[in-house]
Amino acid sequence: MQAPQAPAIPQHIVVVDDDAGVRTLLSRILRECGYDVTGAADGGELETALAERQVDLVLLDIMLPGASGLDLCRMIRARSGVPIIMISARGQESDRVTGLDLGADDYIAKPFGRPEVLARVRAVLRRAADTHVPLDIPAPERFDFAGWSYHGRRRELIAPSGAEVDLTAAEHELLLALLRYPQRMIGRERLLELARSRIATPTDRSIDVLISRLRRKLGDGRKTRPLIRTIRGVGYMFAADVSVA
Incomplete structure (x- = not known):
């Protein structure tokens, strides 16, 4: 009799937003689709989440108390390639462009819908997975x-x-x-x-x-x-x- 396969480890996403309502909404959307989610209200809580365990994706609001989302994006990129999706109000186009220039992988505009959030999250995680190509097999001549x-x-x-x-x-x-x-x-x-x-x-x-x-x-x-x-x-x-x- 074949042994049952171990369940797949859910991907871990950190949602950083000082608005508790937005943070809770995003966390619920992601958890309902099988993701493991940690909420963070500011840069300090984000640092703790990054230090405690592996993170597969960060959803990062631009407008935060203390260090802004752009500051935190710059900090993350200086030491990690973890994918980042910026969250911004629709009128903050210049901030979204700056976030992408700093190394963010995508952005979600507020107000957002569940299908868009999940589509962008899946796309970014899929692209990130594609970067881990094996390089130890024989190469053509x-x-x-x-x-x-x-x-x-x-x-x-x-x-x-x-x-x-x-x-x-x-x-x-x-x-x-x-x-x-x-x-x-x-x-x-x-x-x-x-x-x-x-x-x-x-x-x-x-x-x-x-x-x-x-x-x-x-x-x-x-x-x-x-x-x-x-x-x-x-x-x-x-x-x-x-x-x-």
């Missing part, structure tokens, strides 16, 4: 993209002109990771884990610098349809079509 070729075993990057482009060891590792999973987001933390042994002082900023260098060597300065796309607040995606051999 050769990748072709946009006229370029990359030979994994020989560690050679060949330009459309036929010239070989020199890459550092860390640049090789990052390019290989991106090429293996085109059109999929890979988080900064996962890329950092991959290249850690190749970087003297590994930080999230190290990955950003390496990506910038890769773009330059690939001639990828285009503003529309870049080869390597930045997924704000999450990581990067190799956006070009890739064929393998």
